[in-house]
Amino acid sequence: MGIMKSYRLFEETVGGYDKIGATAVDFKNFRRDLKAYIAGGDAQMVIDKLFRKHETCSAFHFEYDVDDNDQLTRLFWCDPVARKNYAMFGDVVSFDATYETNRYNMIFAPFIGVDNHQKCITFAAGLINKEDDESYAWLFRCFLNAMGNAPKCIIPDQDPSLRGAVIQGFPGTVHRYCMWHITKKVVKKVDDNLLKETDFLSKLNAIVWSHYLEPADFEMQWQNLMAEYNLESHKWFTKIFQIRTTWIPAYFRDLFMGGLLRTTSRSESENSFFDDFTGQNFSLVELLMQFESAMDSQRHKNVDYNADDEACYPEFKTPLDIEKHASSVYTLTIFYDVQAEICAACFSCRVLRVEELDDEHNQYLVKDNRGMTFTVKYSRIQGTATCSCKHYMRIGLLCRHIFLVFKDENIRKIPDLYINPRWCKTKLLKPMINIPDIDFDAVTAVEGRKTALNHLWSDIHFCVAAAEQKPDLLDGFSKVIQQQKSILQNALQSNLTSPQDQIFESFYGTSAPSNITIRPPQQVHNKGGGKRIKSALEISIEQGKKNKRMCKTCREMGYHDSRNFPLNKQ
Numbered sequence: 001m002g003i004m005k006s007y008r009l010f011e012e013t014v015g016g017y018d019k020i021g022a023t024a025v026d027f028k029n030f031r032r033d034l035k036a037y038i039a040g041g042d043a044q045m046v047i048d049k050l051f052r053k054h055e056t057c058s059a060f061h062f063e064y065d066v067d068d069n070d071q072l073t074r075l076f077w078c079d080p081v082a083r084k085n086y087a088m089f090g091d092v093v094s095f096d097a098t099y100e101t102n103r104y105n106m107i108f109a110p111f112i113g114v115d116n117h118q119k120c121i122t123f124a125a126g127l128i129n130k131e132d133d134e135s136y137a138w139l140f141r142c143f144l145n146a147m148g149n150a151p152k153c154i155i156p157d158q159d160p161s162l163r164g165a166v167i168q169g170f171p172g173t174v175h176r177y178c179m180w181h182i183t184k185k186v187v188k189k190v191d192d193n194l195l196k197e198t199d200f201l202s203k204l205n206a207i208v209w210s211h212y213l214e215p216a217d218f219e220m221q222w223q224n225l226m227a228e229y230n231l232e233s234h235k236w237f238t239k240i241f242q243i244r245t246t247w248i249p250a251y252f253r254d255l256f257m258g259g260l261l262r263t264t265s266r267s268e269s270e271n272s273f274f275d276d277f278t279g280q281n282f283s284l285v286e287l288l289m290q291f292e293s294a295m296d297s298q299r300h301k302n303v304d305y306n307a308d309d310e311a312c313y314p315e316f317k318t319p320l321d322i323e324k325h326a327s328s329v330y331t332l333t334i335f336y337d338v339q340a341e342i343c344a345a346c347f348s349c350r351v352l353r354v355e356e357l358d359d360e361h362n363q364y365l366v367k368d369n370r371g372m373t374f375t376v377k378y379s380r381i382q383g384t385a386t387c388s389c390k391h392y393m394r395i396g397l398l399c400r401h402i403f404l405v406f407k408d409e410n411i412r413k414i415p416d417l418y419i420n421p422r423w424c425k426t427k428l429l430k431p432m433i434n435i436p437d438i439d440f441d442a443v444t445a446v447e448g449r450k451t452a453l454n455h456l457w458s459d460i461h462f463c464v465a466a467a468e469q470k471p472d473l474l475d476g477f478s479k480v481i482q483q484q485k486s487i488l489q490n491a492l493q494s495n496l497t498s499p500q501d502q503i504f505e506s507f508y509g510t511s512a513p514s515n516i517t518i519r520p521p522q523q524v525h526n527k528g529g530g531k532r533i534k535s536a537l538e539i540s541i542e543q544g545k546k547n548k549r550m551c552k553t554c555r556e557m558g559y560h561d562s563r564n565f566p567l568n569k570q
Contacts (some may be wrong), residue, residue, distance in 0.1 A: 003027050023304045038283050042520040043072040045282045050077055059083060061146040064518075065138065070286075071519045074135060076142035078124035081299065082188060086123040086147050087431040089113045089422055092258040093123065093151040094178070097131065097161075102287045103280065104521045110141060114258050116423050117305040117333045122149075125291060127284075129521050133164045140169025148435045153257065157181055174255060177247040182240055183208065202227050211249045212372065214391060254393045258422070269370040284520070301453075308332055317343050320536045321412040322403070329414065332532060338397055344369065345403035345413045364408070366401040376405045381417055396420035 006027060029119045038045060050062040059080035067073050078086075091178045094112040101108040115121040128135040133386035144150055146196035150170040155178050156162045166175050172545055175233055187195060188203065189346045194200050194370045207213070222241060226232050227567060231441045245251045282290065309331050357377075364376040385406070391399035397416055398406075407470045548557040 005089065008244075038285055039152075040286055040520065041516055042283045043518045044516045045077070046288055047072075049062060049285070049288065053079070063142045063145065063205070067257070067516055069519065070517060073129045074127065074138055075284075076124065076126040076139055076146075078143075078146050078300075078408060079295070081115075081436055082123050082295075083146060084112070085115070085121050087433045087435050088291045088429050089115050089121060089258075090147065090151055090152045090433050091256060091422065092155070093154045096157050096199050098275075102282045102284060104129070104282075104284070104523050106229050108287075109136075111143060115302065116331050116426065116429065117302070118299070119301070119305070119333075121302070122295060127287075127396070131159065131161060133161050133168070136162055136165030137168045138163060143461075144169065145176060149433050153255065168217075174252070175246065176252065176257070177243070178254075179208070179247055179249075182247055183435075185236075189234075194229060198229065200225075208248060211253060211394065213250045215250050218244075218248060221291060253390045256393055258396065303334070305331070310427050314339070318346050320346070320407065322406060325413045329419055329428065330423055331425055341398065341400040342403050344400035345407060349400055349404045351404065351408065364401075364405050366404055368400060372403045376401050378409060380409075383411065384417060392418065396423060 003026060020559045022301065031506075047064060050060075050064075054062065057080055058076075061083065062075070064072060064076070065074040081523070088186045091115065092111060095109065096112075097107045099448060100561050106129050109126045111123040111125070113121050113123055124146060126139045126142065128139060149174045153169060153174040153176060155164060155176050158177055158181060163175065166173065183205070186201065190200070203225055207218060207225060210218075213221070222244075223232075226234070226237060230239050240247075246357055280291075293406035312332060314327055314332065314335060316327070320342065323342050326342070327335050330338055349366055351364055352367050352369060353365040355365075357363050360379055360381045362378045362380065364375055364378065366376055367373045376385055378385045385402045387399050387401045389399050390403060391397070397420070398414065402468060421428070432540065463477050467477050549555075551558055
């Protein structure tokens with residue numbers, strides 16, 4: 001937010017310019033002095049602040065590295081809440097670097113997952129000055145040191161240096177690419193006529209996005225599609241076909257992905273989220289502050305979702321007890337997905353045939369509304385079921401075909417075996433991953449103090465707003481505040497008029513270092529840091545969002561003016 005916006009916002013908060021106690025120039029000077037306070041101690045202040053956090057709570061984890069000139073080159077950190085979240089939801093992790101988040105052009109690399117509301121959640125973050133195997137491998141080692149266990153699956157971008165680092169850092173972890181990262185490039189790789197005048201794109205999507213094709217079926221349909229549109233020798237399609245086992249669902253139908261692989265890029269979405277809290281002129285101290293603000297925002301939304309789970313009662317669409325049971329176990333977001341499967345089982349699927357395989361097992365042949373048939377094998381003794389669609393194995397939620405069988409077998413509750421803890425309401429969550437040195441009770445206490453402070457501010461603002469138009473109430477509330485202020489001043493043996501340095505120290509959460517042993521990093525130039533060349537498609541999309549204007553040179557409405565008239569460049 002700019003200086004003048006801050007000034008006007010403060011005016012609205014206090015009720016008038018005459019009550020601010022400062023001019024707009026004072027605001028500008030304060031910002032200048034605030035930046036000058038950091039000076040050459042930027043990196044040292046960040047490390048000092050992280051050390052202080054670790055001393056306050058031993059579950060806070062961070063690591064850093066410097067070069068021969070004592071300049072900061074790498075930094076990794078995660079707080080106890082993030083580590084607790086990893087214990088709950090760390091089975092699948094997405095990792096994608098982003099740029100232009102600080103003045104040194106260091107690469108910001110968050111580790112992202114999906115929580116029980118199917119929302120992005122941040123496990124940790126890092127800063128590196130180089131995009132190479134060594135730097136990424138260092139980050140992954142730090143992550144492993146903090147969490148104690150590697151994720152079951154990681155989804156990075158297609159950076160070649162990342163693949164080697166993943167294999168080195170997480171040798172037992174399954175490595176998959178995000179489908180959206182790959183498929184979004186199709187429109188740039190093929191001729192416009194092929195996209196506009198044929199069904200190529202829809203046919204391609206039907207093949208690559210299908211979870212029901214076996215590898216042999218996928219390969220046959222892919223080859224047929226390439227032959228149909230004369231793309232057998234196309235370099236890009238040949239390349240992505242060669243790495244098909246890393247991104248096509250047909251090759252890991254039985255691998256739990258938690259919805260990460262086929263979404264419109266969880267990490268891209270999270271990077272966009274962090275864009276609101278970062279800037280290319282930020283110091284490292286400012287970046288860390290903004291990251292903490294972003295985490296507060298993310299976690300506040302999570303609290304809201306948890307509150308909705310307890311306060312809201314969904315509308316049931318069937319008379320089945322199993323639907324009511326699902327609502328008591330799953331979060332609202334997950335319940336609506338499960339409800340859709342239950343409704344599909346009731347209204348869109350039918351049993352074609354039932355075979356008794358032996359004294360224990362029945363085999364159902366189920367046809368759904370898409371005209372596809374699947375086989376469900378049900379154990380009458382154990383009450384278990386498996387479906388050939390493998391929906392449960394991929395997502396951790398039962399499919400419509402199994403729900404139809406449960407309905408036929410009069411199963412009234414979802415068996416405990418099929419209730420994946422990661423999708424349960426927060427009060428029912430259980431750690432999936434053991435983090436050795438973290439005390440969850442201590443983490444809960446840290447969260448409790450933060451929540452209590454937020455509630456206190458909320459109560460104060462409510463009281464001020466409620467009493468604003470009632471002088472008697474406002475006077476009484478003011479007296480109470482003054483009394484408490486006096487008590488606090490005496491307890492702290494100080495007053496609230498601090499010197500400027502104390503104000504800056506309170507703002508940044510750390511003091512200016514008297515001795516600098518860790519110097520700020522050099523400004524680096526990474527491959528993602530510069531301005532990239534935009535495609536004609538991207539330029540046309542961006543221009544389409546702008547209003548046309550009159551060019552005084554050509555006297556026509558367009559997306560240029562006299563200064564950038566196209567013929568001037570010839």
